[in-house]
Amino acid sequence: xxxxxxxxxxxxxxxxxxxxxxxxxxxxxxxxxxxxxxxxxxxxxxxxxxxxxxxxxxxxxxxxxxxxxxxxxxxxxxxxxxxxxxxxxxxxxxxxxxxxxxxxxxxxxxxxxxx
Numbered sequence: 001x002x003x004x005x006x007x008x009x010x011x012x013x014x015x016x017x018x019x020x021x022x023x024x025x026x027x028x029x030x031x032x033x034x035x036x037x038x039x040x041x042x043x044x045x046x047x048x049x050x051x052x053x054x055x056x057x058x059x060x061x062x063x064x065x066x067x068x069x070x071x072x073x074x075x076x077x078x079x080x081x082x083x084x085x086x087x088x089x090x091x092x093x094x095x096x097x098x099x100x101x102x103x104x105x106x107x108x109x110x111x112x113x114x115x
Contacts, residue, residue, distance in 0.1 A: 089114045
């Protein structure tokens with residue numbers, strides 16, 4: 001007697017059977033919201049509050065990048081004068097004050113640094 005040959009299951013068939021099984025399980029599974037009592041936490045427990053992020057400046061114009069090349073010695077000199085965390089702000093302040101012709105601000109930045 002000849003056996004009837006069946007075609008192998010495809011991914012599509014497997015997905016279809018899995019989704020049918022999930023649907024069947026969902027119908028048979030008890031609803032947890034109805035069976036689980038709600039746990040009431042005491043109000044005296046302190047809630048952890050996240051610090052508010054700093055407000056971003058309202059920029060009406062799109063920002064662009066202005067870059068120039070330095071030698072390592074020049075870069076190190078700027079970092080020594082301004083401090084490593086404030087080097088970009090230092091350079092920007094000096095360059096903009098110079099471009100505006102505000103020599104008092106340039107002198108102030110050079111004497112006191114960027115705050």
